[in-house]
Amino acid sequence: MDRVRTNRRVKTLVASAIPVTWVVVLLLVPYALLLIQSFWRLRNGTLTHELTTENYRRLFGTSLYPATILYSAGVALRVTVFSLLLAFPVAYVLAFKVRKHKTLLYMAVIIPLWVSYVVRAYAWKIILGQQGILNGLLMSMGIIRTPLTVLLYSTAAVVLALTHIYTPFTLMPIYAVLDAIPPALKEASQDLYANRWRTFIHVILPLSLPGVVAGCTFAFVLSMGDFLAPQLLGGNDSALMVSNLVWSLFGVAYNWPLGAAVSVVMLALTLVLLWVAGRVEARGSYGGEARASVTDYAAPV
Amino acid sequence: MLGALLAGCGGGGSHSNAPHGLASKIAITATGDARADAATYLKQLCPKPIGGELNFMVWEGYTDSVFTAPFERACGVKINATYMGSSDDLVAKLRAGGSQTIDLVSPSSDAITEIIQAGLAAALDTTRLPSFGDLMAGFRALPVARSGGKTYGEPWAFGPNPLIYDSTKVTPRPVSWAVFWDDRYKGRISVQDDIATLYMVAQYLGLDDPKDPAKLYNLSDADLDKVKAKAMELRPRVRKYWSTAGDMTQLFQSGEIVLGEGWPLMTHQLRAVKFPAAEVIPNEGTTAWADHWVLTSGAQNLDAAYAWLEYAAQPFTQKMLADVTGYIVANPGARAYMTPEQATGQHDISEYGAHVNFWQWGSKRDKYQEIWNAVKAAQ
Numbered sequence: 306m307d308r309v310r311t312n313r314r315v316k317t318l319v320a321s322a323i324p325v326t327w328v329v330v331l332l333l334v335p336y337a338l339l340l341i342q343s344f345w346r347l348r349n350g351t352l353t354h355e356l357t358t359e360n361y362r363r364l365f366g367t368s369l370y371p372a373t374i375l376y377s378a379g380v381a382l383r384v385t386v387f388s389l390l391l392a393f394p395v396a397y398v399l400a401f402k403v404r405k406h407k408t409l410l411y412m413a414v415i416i417p418l419w420v421s422y423v424v425r426a427y428a429w430k431i432i433l434g435q436q437g438i439l440n441g442l443l444m445s446m447g448i449i450r451t452p453l454t455v456l457l458y459s460t461a462a463v464v465l466a467l468t469h470i471y472t473p474f475t476l477m478p479i480y481a482v483l484d485a486i487p488p489a490l491k492e493a494s495q496d497l498y499a500n501r502w503r504t505f506i507h508v509i510l511p512l513s514l515p516g517v518v519a520g521c522t523f524a525f526v527l528s529m530g531d532f533l534a535p536q537l538l539g540g541n542d543s544a545l546m547v548s549n550l551v552w553s554l555f556g557v558a559y560n561w562p563l564g565a566a567v568s569v570v571m572l573a574l575t576l577v578l579l580w581v582a583g584r585v586e587a588r589g590s591y592g593g594e595a596r597a598s599v600t601d602y603a604a605p606v
Numbered sequence: 607m608l609g610a611l612l613a614g615c616g617g618g619g620s621h622s623n624a625p626h627g628l629a630s631k632i633a634i635t636a637t638g639d640a641r642a643d644a645a646t647y648l649k650q651l652c653p654k655p656i657g658g659e660l661n662f663m664v665w666e667g668y669t670d671s672v673f674t675a676p677f678e679r680a681c682g683v684k685i686n687a688t689y690m691g692s693s694d695d696l697v698a699k700l701r702a703g704g705s706q707t708i709d710l711v712s713p714s715s716d717a718i719t720e721i722i723q724a725g726l727a728a729a730l731d732t733t734r735l736p737s738f739g740d741l742m743a744g745f746r747a748l749p750v751a752r753s754g755g756k757t758y759g760e761p762w763a764f765g766p767n768p769l770i771y772d773s774t775k776v777t778p779r780p781v782s783w784a785v786f787w788d789d790r791y792k793g794r795i796s797v798q799d800d801i802a803t804l805y806m807v808a809q810y811l812g813l814d815d816p817k818d819p820a821k822l823y824n825l826s827d828a829d830l831d832k833v834k835a836k837a838m839e840l841r842p843r844v845r846k847y848w849s850t851a852g853d854m855t856q857l858f859q860s861g862e863i864v865l866g867e868g869w870p871l872m873t874h875q876l877r878a879v880k881f882p883a884a885e886v887i888p889n890e891g892t893t894a895w896a897d898h899w900v901l902t903s904g905a906q907n908l909d910a911a912y913a914w915l916e917y918a919a920q921p922f923t924q925k926m927l928a929d930v931t932g933y934i935v936a937n938p939g940a941r942a943y944m945t946p947e948q949a950t951g952q953h954d955i956s957e958y959g960a961h962v963n964f965w966q967w968g969s970k971r972d973k974y975q976e977i978w979n980a981v982k983a984a985q
Contacts, residue, residue: 322765347972350720350724350971350972351724356774360896367976367980369976369979369980372983373983373984376983376984386863409619412698426626434860434861434862435861436860436861444614454845456794457862458845458862470702494880526677536849539846540844540845540846541841541842541843541844541845541846541982542841542842542984543845543984544846544847544982545979545984546980550979550983553975553979555694555698556695556698557691557692557694557701557975558694558971558975558976559697559701559974560696560972560975578776586908602943
């Protein structure tokens with residue numbers, strides 16, 4: 306009896322060793338190093354192992370850093386709203402209206418994920434440029450006389466490209482939740498004389514909240530941490546998001562301590578966001594099988 | 607055989623396991639055809655393959671297959687090249703451990719001093735480079751590539767950061783950087799995503815002292831505030847900041863911009879595709895760069911590295927470099943391979959200094975970086 310129990314315990318230990326090692330070696334240790342790094346001092350371009358809070362004071366004391374974090378959050382918020390507005394209706398139609406070829410359609414929506422990010426960003430350059438397809442179309446239709454410059458190398462272009470890239474990430478969890486809602490609940494609502502609208506508001510929407518929160522968190526966190534879109538599609542006022550700043554501090558200025566401090570602040574913001582999202586989900590979910598929580602998927606940036 | 611012996615002696619402190627005959631100069635009969643001469647030369651430089659790989663981190667255009675592929679074939683060395691986005695990019699990579707994985711780099715006159723000071727470079731054993739003396743004397747004499755009586759860099763090419771413009775859209779020919787603040791070209795300008803743009807603004811403001819080139823790279827805080835304010839005025843006029851030569855040429859070709867500050871490489875590439883690009887060094891002057899080949903402190907495959915350095919110094923190799931980049935090359939002998947028209951673009955570095963200020967590494971580089979990011983950041 307005891308041997309069986311010990312055996313099982315050993316097996317559990319061995320089985321959990323791999324994920325635990327993974328988390329410790331690839332997540333906790335690097336984050337701890339990042340945190341320590343953010344307190345080192347840079348002297349004449351060389352890292353010295355003296356503890357200082359100078360990096361954080363510089364971070365919060367120079368408008369550049371908070372302003373860039375706020376700008377990035379603003380871009381991420383817009384991307385989240387647009388992604389949700391696009392993803393929810395599509396997920397709804399896929400889950401409830403489409404009978405045939407459901408998987409095929411779902412794949413069609415997800416397919417952009419298989420195309421390289423850079424290729425998609427360049428495609429937007431071709432579409433949005435002054436001699437691009439969209440300007441050409443608008444001019445040939447006589448809607449505009451001179452090409453619109455706001456379409457490319459602008460915040461609008463960055464938001465558009467990020468929305469394109471992260472909408473599938475929003476769609477997947479929403480679809481998963483909607484698809485798992487038992488048809489019986491909808492039928493019950495209709496049996497109680499609720500019209501479609503009331504059914505949607507009182508049954509479908511509350512049940513979909515965990516998926517919506519998960520999807521929005523994906524869109525927000527991923528686009529907030531993006532650095533390619535501003536670099537490729539950003540213009541004079543939109544070329545710098547917080548990740549570009551971190552990249553510049555690590556890869557150009559060789560100021561790892563300050564770069565680490567900015568990363569730590571970003572990580573803290575992300576963790577707060579995930580915690581809030583987790584709370585909202587916990588209130589919204591009804592404990593059935595239709596759960597898709599942020600914490601099921603999400604790895605912090 | 608004698609060459610191999612000499613190299614063995616001259617190799618000194620370096621790994622001299624089976625060095626190839628590099629110490630004696632290889633003479634070939636020049637035919638006037640750079641490619642053919644390179645092939646003849648390489649047969650003697652590498653009578654048998656050296657093998658292994660060389661990792662480069664260089665500016666765009668410096669490992670064009672026109673001259674790297676014949677070397678790779680003849681010497682059996684695989685070249686892996688990465689482009690650097692800026693001088694700081696290179697220094698940061700080497701500092702972060704890159705000097706152990708990268709063998710050869712092509713820093714400009716600013717980064718090279720920092721790389722040497724930080725102990726990231728290995729001194730060159732010029733006895734293994736018999737053609738070193740063929741390179742422009744003034745270029746070899748530049749203090750930036752020397753430290754403690756040792757030579758760290760092999761001269762490669764130099765050039766300015768000119769104002770490049772579309773000659774069909776920008777008339778008359780610009781003579782001042784002031785054209786960047788001209789309302790006619792608002793939103794049709796591109797400048798480099800680098801502190802080099804701050805140098806240009808400072809030169810426009812007259813803060814560059816011809817008698818003291820170092821001043822531009824070590825401006826006072828008050829001067830830097832002026833530069834920042836003027837750069838903020840430039841900001842809404844910029845369409846996009848470029849980070850690679852490809853970015854800039856694409857911006858011209860897609861009609862997004864009509865002028866900007868760039869490298870002669872871009873003018874050269876644009877003209878190659880029949881784009882009406884022109885360049886000018888404005889009255890206020892401009893900055894310039896002088897690029898060297900530098901061996902890193904962790905370079906391993908030294909036989910291959912020295913074979914490359916010796917090959918890189920040859921006049922026919924340098925002629926091919928000029929073809930690809932349009933830069934002024936370090937071996938004046940390359941002019942013998944050029945058409946008279948191409949040769950007029952080549953200058954001696956000592957007669958080149960009047961209007962240009964060669965990049966230096968300033969003590970306040972970090973501050974310049976932060977100002978540049980602040981110019982780029984959302985307001």
